[in-house]
Amino acid sequence: MLRKELHVAGLTQPLDAQSLGALLAELGVEARAHRFEVAPNPCVGAAVLAAGEVVARGYHRVWGQEHAEVDALRAARESGVPLERWDALVVTLEPCSSQGKTPPCTEAILAAGIGCVVVGSFDPDPRHRGKGIEQLRAAGLEVIVLEASPLENTSPQFLSWNDFERRRRPRPWIIAKWAQTLTGQLTPPKSVGEGRWISGSGSQAEVGLLRSRVDAIVTGIGTVLSDDPRLTVRPSAGITAPPARVVLDTALRTPTDARLFHAEPGEAAGPVHVVSLTGADFSGSRALALTEAGAQVHGLRGDDVHHLNLREVTAWLWRQGFRRVLLEAGPTLLASFLDAGFVDQVRVYTGPVPGGRGESLGSWLVASALEERLDRECGEDQVLEAFLHVR
Ligand SMILES: NC(=O)c1ccc[n+]([C@@H]2O[C@H](COP(=O)([O-])OP(=O)(O)OC[C@H]3O[C@@H](n4cnc5c(N)ncnc54)[C@H](OP(=O)(O)O)[C@@H]3O)[C@@H](O)[C@H]2O)c1
Structure with a gap:
């Protein structure tokens, strides 16, 4: 696979599409460990990168409780690496943009002040699909969609939950x-x-x-x-x-x-x-x-x-x-x-x-x-x- 650099203004170093894909796959596998605790929600993993290195990881661990992005951002704050060095938040599923049992993750990302988000898959629910990405872009964040974390692998339960017949x-x-x-x-x-x-x-x-x-x-x-x-x-x-x-x-x-x-x-x-x-x-x-x-x-x-x-x-x-x-x-x-x-x-x-x-x-x-x-x-x-x- 060709190494492809993703240039995003303001980052300490360019992002590499191949290693981001590998990181998304890894986060997806790790997130699946929580599948029975989060279902029917999706298994989601997230990481914060600084200078190409992962400084923190987070997961959606329990149904109704905080999402992976919030967990990862908190772990990044606790890591001691200053915010100015955070390059990107990498997350296996598009951040949610609406209030559910927890507040929208887009709010937490905007409040954190990170400038770039890498997303591994779209939300399968047509009512939400693309909305989180739009909101972040409208607020001036760089959002890269790599589609490297297919929900068929990370969260078949979430696809079944969003199945047309089941929504009907x-x-x-x-x-x-x-x-x-x-x-x-x-x-x-x-x-x-x-x-x-x-x-x-x-x-x-x-x-x-x-x-x-x-x-x-x-x-x-x-x-x-x-x-x-x-x-x-x-x-x-x-x-x-x-x-x-x-x-x-x-x-x-x-x-x-x-x-x-x-x-x-x-x-x-x-x-x-x-x-x-x-x-x-x-x-x-x-x-x-x-x-x-x-x-x-x-x-x-x-x-x-x-x-x-x-x-x-x-x-x-x-x-x-x-x-x-x-x-x-x-x-x-x-x-x-x-x-x-x-x-x-x-x-x-x-x-x-x-x-x-x-x-x-x-x-x-x-x-x-x-x-x-x-x-x-x-x-x-x-x-x-x-x-x-x-x-
Ligand atoms: N090991 C465990 O995890 C566990 C857990 C719970 C219970 N148990 C044990 O199970 C035993 C009781 O078993 P059970 O089978 O009698 O209790 P159950 O399955 O809890 O209740 C069965 C009753 O539910 C009603 N029901 C309503 N709609 C139904 C439907 N669509 N299909 C089937 N039933 C429906 C029926 O009563 P109607 O005739 O009034 O319609 C049926 O007799 C006890 O010994 C208890 O200790 C074990």
Whole structure:
């Protein structure tokens, strides 16, 4: 490949297109390490260059939290290299230009005072594509687009999120999380973990963190009746908007004294929504009792086997403003969501527990196309993370 120098006025030395391409590729690989924490957002990496050297790198690490550009600019300030020596900010994806969960990155770049930005790919969303670049150029910055970080490589989940069909019929990004025994059952033998717990304390702490990083947690009435979970976030420190708790309960069987309505001190508990079949409660007395207990009760259409229609449920979740949703249910609801193709991401904890009760999702896991798969350990548990349907 020919070395091509990119001359930008005011830089301490010209930029070299080949090494910028290599740096963008490297940042893309590094950013992918955070794919399961940021999805459905894109994996983005950024670097600040001074005299041709990388002085700081940054990444988008957690959904809803700061973007790579802001992380890299902060790291550059902390590096001690003075701003006058910063030549360029290199970023794998065009900086965002609109307010989301965080302020627009274009503002942070303009405020930093850096004069040149090198961009590795355009935003695939037609509503945003090119806007960040335009804004920076309009403010007098030099913006070089190299298209060296294709989203197919760095962020297939973001392409799937921006897919035409998905934008036409929007639904939240759904992460199905479950714990299973070595034989794939979701309920342990009665003699293990009070007949309820499969995974260890480290895994449970991870799930607590994951709960704090979604807009809503969805469960089924089967889980409410058997486990009576609270689905709260612990510890509550620093959580301003705990995730809503949604029970899919066709016939309004949720008990009014369920622990969902009784958070414990130190826990952050989001609002409770009970979603039932329209007309399931002829007299309205169950709905009234649940409302008095603190729930918001909603009626939706059913499917052909008289459960809730999951297409309706996902559209309803979207209308509530829920974008990243955690599905923490038993095998019945999990299987329905998986079969309907509405699960985008899985996190499965396998504890060192032989046997178990109920249906196993093991054969489902073996047969599925798990994409971008990651296998790791958490204490004594094996953890599998993967995307579904992103390619
Ligand atoms: N290991 C884990 O990660 C984990 C997590 C949660 C629960 N569990 C275990 O799972 C067991 C409970 O399992 P489960 O399967 O009964 O509970 P579930 O999957 O949480 O709830 C199932 C219920 O959801 C309702 N539902 C509404 N719409 C549905 C739809 N479209 N498709 C399917 N179901 C729909 C149905 O109730 P209606 O009949 O009223 O429609 C169905 O019976 C317990 O032993 C619990 O300990 C394990």
